[in-house]
Amino acid sequence: MSGWVQLQGVDLHFGAVHALRGIDLRIAAGERVGLIGANGSGKSTLLRVLDGLLKPGAGSVVRDGAMRQAMVFQRPFALRMTALSNVALALWLRGVRWRDAKERALLALGRVGLAAIALRNARTLSGGQLQRLALARAWALGPHVLLLDEPTASLDPHAKREVEALMEEFAESGMTLVFASHNLGQVKRLATRVVYMEQGRILADLPVRAFFDGPLGETSREAELFVKGELG
Template identity: 80%
Template structure:
């Protein structure tokens, strides 16, 4: 499969903090990759490097610029404007005329089940609605790759199911997904591949079935302890 991104020996420092250490990673178009590990292991940092928000201190990163990408954060930012305007603005900034951007934004809100709140102030939406708004904003740009940082971490069970269903739909339509998650059930449901991180290092990178059902301790004792709930 065509590589979307490839990292070789990537390090990242924040002053004295060594956030990523010798990361080697190749992600192909069409994959569904879950990045897991304890808090502070480097998941969010890795996603930001993949999205181009952070530049590696050392090593190389090659990305297929033909594949557009978007990112959804754990706590999405909403402008003090309508849900419709929050989505339309991204399209307008890309050069779409405002009226056409609003029409496309309305379609994107309908895609995530939010058409009925299109004219509401986005900052009055519930946590689940706000996360779906962020998904609509990303989806409206028609990215080939979607990165998500703990997309359901603060949501109630119903909202989690709604967001997971949208992620599954996007993947079924051919979108590449790379998402950080603490929810191992979610990882089993959505991922085809699991990347386990600890202290900025990738300690395991396996197909989802091999990660959860294979002799994981032979690959990474730390990952095995994490999956068994004894680490993290």
């Protein structure tokens, strides 16, 4: 497997908040990485650094320039226009002609099962449909890597399963997945590797089996307590 990104000694502050501390992380193409940790531990910040939206104050981020990434945010936004135009706009902003953008957008909506509501005002979509719209918008860009910030956080069980199924299909088609989640069951289902964060640091980075089946040992005592707390 070739590398997608390598972070070394990454540090990032928001004013007085030390959001990322000495992050060393290498992610290879084809991996499915689940980021877990308490609120405020730095998961979203790390995803934004991986996406290139945030520049660290110190350390290095080296990405394989031949690989494209796309990000799906926790609370997906939609403009007051059709679902189709919402997806097409993302393509148009990257230089695709409007006519082609609309064609590709329709394909993308079909990919996530939303072809039937392509002409609906996106503001009238349910939370689950909106999250799938966000996935279509990301998928339309043809990313090699998909970064997702708590993609099913506010969804009902049915919508959650639909989004998880799409993530699974994307991964099976060869896409690299990096996602933050508070749902440990979801991490077990979808991730092959778990990165546990606490107060801006990575305290455990293990294959999913090793992480959940433990024992994690002294170095990851905090991760063990976190998992027990969440599952207990």
